[in-house]
Structure formats: structure tokens, C-alpha cells
Amino acid sequence: MTTPNPPVWRVVAAREVAVKLKDKSFVLGSLTTLAIIVALIGLQVFLDSRTDTHDIAATTPEAGRLVEAIAAAAPEIQDGVAITLVEEDDDGAARSAVDDEDVDAWLTQDDDGGWRLVTKDDADSTLLTIIESVVRAEVLATNAEDAGTSVAELTAGTELTTEQLEGNPELSELQDILGFALAFMFYLASIIFGMTLAQSITEEKQSRIVEMIAAAVPLRQLLAGKIVGNTVLAVAQMAIYVAIGLVGLSFTSFGDLVPGVTGTMVGFLAFFLVGFLALSCLWAVAGALASRNEDLQSTSTPVTMLLMLVFLGSAFLEGRWETIGSFIPPLSAVAMPVRLVNEDATWWEAAIALGLLLALAAALVAIAERIYRRALMQTGGKLSMRQAWQLEE
Template identity: 50%
Template sequence: MSTQPRTDENTEPAWLLVTRREVVSRITDKSFLLGTAFMVVLIAGFIGFSAWQGERTERVTLAATPDAVAMAGAIADSAPEVDDKVEVTVLETDDEAAAETALREDEADAWLHPTDDGWQLTSESSEQDALTAVARAVVRQQVLADNAASAGTSVEALETGSTVTTDFLRGDAERAGVAEAVGFVFVFLFYFAALVFGMQLASSVIEEKQSRIVEIIAAAIPLRHLLAGKVLGNTALAMIQLLVYLAVGLVGLSFTPYKSFVPALSGPTAWFIGFFLAGFVALACLWAVAGSLASRTEDLQATSTPLTMLMLVMFFGGVSLDGRAQVVASFVPPVSAVVMPKRILAGGVEWWEPLLALGLLAVFAAITVWIGERLYRRALLQTGGRVSLRQAWGAAE
């Protein structure tokens, strides 16, 4: 008897019915909504904290004994030139004991005093990083000026030819920093979505198989329609969640000191959405296969191990690869789903490279779906224990 669904004008395709069921059941689930809301709050909170940190002026108190007051005053006066986010106030103390007391009683953040071979900053229990950086720069300049005057020359003459600058073949240092941070966010979002929705998809397949509901479904619609509906439904949910996160991130970034980069991030973000879609469809199909190979929930860890390892390779590859290895990986599916968007962020990518990488990823997704569909159909109705890939591939229809 044919299992093809009826296609009269009042009947929707079976895959669309399954897709709608997946979307509606998840999007009305409190845990899904609360999880999404929590991530939105987390992203907004992180961006808000970063913006606050970027605008915050760090005020520090520097204790100084009489033999260090002049140098401490120079540090306080020159601090804004070295770091405009650091404000130094000098606390004059009578002697070393008074300076130590000021540290212990939190009246001062650090104590400046001379040593046999220079100067030392002493703090109560942890180093004051911002103050240390400012003090090092100012003390070096002051000592150089004194030594140059003693030698009958100038600081400029002593430092001639000693300057080291940095440059990038692509972009600049600030853009490179932003690209690295946003690239990590892209990699994390892909990994997070593929793992969370993939596990949910595989678990739902196992539940239907273990309860034998799938046998009733299989009598009504083709299993390929069931697979298509599950993959498309979870893909739609993942895309909705991803778009929410990206929108919150870009809007939040517009309120930070990096707001000038928001227009430049729009293009790479659009590319990331395309790569995410192709890569997620391929992985979602593999997660459905992992669920169909298992007969119990306890089997999922074993059947999903190769897929989990692949996702870890994608994550660490996306985070750590650079140079020639990154260029090569940006064309190798499915790693290209996270590596190519990072390259686009950094700039300097030829126009055809993302198109080629996305085309290869789409071909990979199509092949994965074709293989996964065959494995899914042949393993889903087999009960009595975990099914191996070889058994699923060779099983009768």
C-alpha cells in the first residue's frame, strides 16, 4: 500500500504539518522562552557592562613619602596623557610606616617609594594594573629626561630610531580586536545552537521511537517527510533565536565605544546567517540520525559521540585557527560554517571566496541530508537495541 500523503487542495504537505508541530510545541514551551529570555538578558548585560567599563574612569590614590612626592606628582599630572581613563590622587605620608598603614586601611591603593635601582609600587594584596602601567610610563620618561640632562643631551636624541610601530596588511589593530571578539561570538552561537537544538531533536526522535508512536506516524506519512519536518522546524527555531541574539548584540553594540563598527559588521553578520543556515541543516540531519540509531535515551551518548567530536573540532578550529590553516579551513565543510565568517570579519577576503565556501557547504549539506535521510528511514523502525551505521545503511526499506 502506498504511504504517499494525500495531496488534495485542502490537505497540507505532511512535512509542513510536522514542521509546524515542531515550531509551535517548542515556541510555546516555557523552558524555551525562558532560556531565550535569559540569553538576551545575558547578552544585553554583558554589552552594558562592557560599555560601562569602557567609559568608566578609574580613580586611584597613590601614597608617597617625602622622597617620592615629586615623582608621584609627575605621575598624577601625566596620567591622563598615558591613559585618559586613569585619575591619580597623591596622598602624602610622613614616613614608610604611615604609607603602609594607609595601604592596610584602604586609604591608598598603592605606595610609591624609591629603591636602590629605581622605583617600586607596593600595594596591599593585588597589583593595580592601570596605575602600574601609568607609573611605568611616567617614571621611565622622567628618569630618561634626568639622565639625558646629566649627559648634556635630550630624551628625543636618546630615543631616535628606537620606536616600534605596528601595522596590518588588512584593516587596523582596533578592527582586528573587534573582529576577533565578534568572530568568537559567531563560533559560540553556532556551537550553542547546534548542540542545544541537536540534542533536543535527537531526544524527540528517541522518545517517538521508544514509545513506538513513530510506527503510527510512519503508517500515515513517509518517514522522509517526518525527517524534513523535524529538521526544518528545529532550523526555523534556531534561526529565530539566532536573529534575536544578533539583533540584541548589534543594537547593544551601538551604545558602546565601538558603535562606529556596527555598519561594517552588518555584511559579515548577513554572511554568517547564510553559513549558519547551511551548516545547521546538515548537522540537524545528523542529529536526527543519531537519535534514530538509538533505542533508548541512554544510547544517545554513544550514537552522538562522532557528531559531538565533529562539533568540538568546529568550535576549536573556529577559535584557534589562523594564517594559512584558517584560509584552508574556510573552504572545508562543515568547519567553513564558522571559519569563513571570521575571515570576512577580519577583511581582505576576495568577493568570490565566501560564495565558493558557501557553495561547497551547501553541497555538503545536500549530501549529508541525502545520506542522513537513508540512514534515518532504515534505522528508525528497528527496535531491540542500538543500531550501527553499517546495519542502518544495509537494512531493507
């Protein structure tokens, strides 16, 4: 019993994948992007684990006690900050130590009783915040004692606490990071793989190779294979990036929150799959309308502008407009995953948005297939979509 031959589109798709995996520029670009992701996560891990040490000079017992109080309070005010007291003999020695960068700052008391922080350049903002907070608290405590009262009585009712109804501040920070990252990665992958698809079609058309291919392969099958092959590559690459990103984040201060966003990342990949499939049809049309690689800049401009609008819309729309945009394809390919990451959307809203995106993809497949078949054999110059639509096969 003979094994049936695989469908032509599958053979074309497999060839697209194989050729791309052997392309040194593609492999190098993918590894470079992966290295950037790893480097960014490594930087975050380093920043989370790093301790910033600041040496503060003092020349009097009062200043020394205040610096010790600042050193004790620093870790509670800001994680990863350590302050060390450096005792100097006199003001001249302290000033020289600051000027020679042997210490980061010198804390001294003015004649009017106020405190002054001397630094060589601009004071570190974190260090300045810590010192201001502790100095204010210590001076307030001294003044309260002199007045025969207490700090608690003086500051009664002045504390402001915060309450976040949904999630927590750390989760909100992670959601903001992921939301922007998803939008940017969708934009970047769509541009890179889409332009590659368009160039492949234009090059085959320009070299007349497509005429030989068309004699053996139905154009409908050829288009399907090219779109499927590039979609498989794009989704596989994106899945690797997402997986590496989540694993890397588990080693940062966001590690405890990673399990809670893993499900939404799977949802993003589903939207990315359908969204990229829809946009691939437009890239294929851009490639078919061009007769030379020089024409691609013109024929691909509408697709590039559409992708830019998707990116900007997903990044900057808020409130009601973001909700509306998350149901409008192809913007929904990014806007809805961002809402899922932010826990602003329910599963049924995501299902509706995905269904509408699928409907757009189906419509674009039909439109692209007609324009592709009519424009692919036309080599007299670039065509408009209207001209290609009206051509006879």
C-alpha cells in the first residue's frame, strides 16, 4: 500500500520553514533578540540583588549619631541601600574627602541648627530621599521632646496610607512591563516575518521562477504554504521568547507573580497566531502587487502603517477606548491580551474578540487569495489593489 503524498501547501510550508532555519541572518537575528531578552532579565536580577553602599562623613558626635540613625533606617526606606559612617577629624578633612571622592557625602550642621549635605556633584536621588526622611524624623523627635510632647501626638492624623482595590503595586508594575512587551513583540515579529514573506514572493516574481512553480503548483496552494510556513516560524519563535522571558522573570523580584500571568501568556500566543495569520495575507498581497524589490516600500506601506496603529493603539488607549479597541481586529490581537494581562477582561470577552479576529482572518484569506492569483503573473510594474482585483485570471 502506497503512502499518499502530502498536500502541496504542506510541502511548500515545510520548505519555507527549512529555508528560513538555514538562513544565517534569520538565525543570528533570532539569537540576538533572545540574547537581548536574557540580558534585560539579567540586568533586572542584578539590580534586584545589588546593594548600593554610600559612605557619609561626619565631624561631630551629633552628626555621627544622625548618620548612624540614617544607616539603620536606610534598608527599611529603600531595599538594597547601605550607608556607612566615616568619621573625619574636621570640616577641612571632610570637604577634602568629598572632593577626592573618598566619601559620597558629608553631613554637617549649620550655625542656625539646620543640616546640610555636601556632595561633589548632584546628590544621588535615592540617598537624598533617605537622608531627608531620617533627618526630618530625628529633628521632629528632638523638637517634640523639647516641647514636652511626643512625635506621635504631633503627627497624629497626618499619615497617608494607600489601598489598591485590584492586585498590588508590584503586580501592576509587572502588568505594565508585560503589556508594553507584548505590543512591541507583536509589532516587531509582524514586521520582520511579514516583510520576509513579501520579499520572497516579489523575488520569485521578479526572477520569473514563479512561472515555473505555477506550472506545477496551484497558486492557491502556494500562497497557503507560504503563509502557513511563516506563521509557524513566527509563532514558534514567539513561544520561545515568551517561555524564556517567564523563566527569567521567575528569578527576579517578580518571581512570585509569574505563575499568575502564565495563563495570559498562552492567551497572547493564541491571539498572536490568528492576528499574524491575518496580517500575513496582507503582506502576501503587498509582495504580489510589487514587480521588483524596489516596489515593496510602496506596496507594503499600508500594512506597515496598520501595524504602527495597532502598536500605538494597544500602548496608549485607555479606559472605554481600550475596551472598544480590544474587540476591533486586528487591534484586538494585541489590545485584548493586554487587557487580559491587566485583568481587565473576562474569558468570554476574549472569546468574542478571538472570534472576530478569526472572521477577519478568514475574510482576508479569501481577498488575498484572489488578488494574489491575479497579480502574481503581472510583471509590467507595480499594481494597486483595485487594478489587481479587476484583472482576469
